[in-house]
Amino acid sequence: MFRRRGVEIKTPEQISHMRSAGLVVASTLRLVRAESRPGVTTAELDVFAEAHIRDSGATPSFQGYHGFPASICVSVNDEIVHGIPRDRVLRDGDIVSVDCGAIVAGWHADAALSFVLGEPRHDIAALLAVCEDAMWAGVAAVLPGGRVTDVSAAVESVVRSRGDLGIVEDYVGHGIGSQLHQPPSVPNRGRPGKGPRLVEGIALAVEPMLTLGSPETRVLADDWTVVTADGTPAAHFEHTVTVTERGPWVLTELDGGLARLAELGVAYGGEPVSADS
Ligand code: MG
Ligand code: MG
16 A cells, blocks of 8 residues: 555555565575675675575565666675675675665565674774664664654764764665665655654665765766765665554564664564574
């Protein structure tokens, strides 16, 4: 069902398909991280990811999306998003940003994370920590009765309180459901209280992208890879989150966001999770 401004409201059954897709995304990201080490190519990570997604009974959202030639995006160092897996060999100290989407029964989930191979430089460790914390602040703002830019304001507030980092504005979060990308846009900065209302059955991909320098971007000659215009390192974290009458439910986190939302003092809106997840 679509509301005004093209916002798709999912039924509980549709959300449960998105949860299934989200669990595949979560386990794929965990696998890719475990397989990432110096000497591995980003193309090899894509092979692991595609096999795992398909073995799990899902389809990669990104494969063929506007012609994208792989199942995951792997963006390294000054690459922010949309890196195409290729023969690039990972090295000690690299920032690796992995973005993954999966489809179950026609319903999408989308998540991303950044990590460093080996011991990170102090400023890079801080960049990643702020980006992850900002994402969680955004996720925790997906509350029944709120508005979309409550998420934007929550993300920006964390970033601004933690130093001088660039918030990428050329790419933003988005609605998600029967399509990978759908309305509304979810900017990573702005004032709260604007945009569509957050109601049960809405689903958003919350995904801050931060840089150690300018937020300006450019696209490489492959027509996909987005890099920082000034060559500084970047980070990207993303979760797909829906809202129930109780609170947020993080569809792409194995525990549904239960632990992290509790730390943030926000009620968990999802289904009960088993102790082994
Ligand atoms: Mg993504
Ligand atoms: Mg996304």
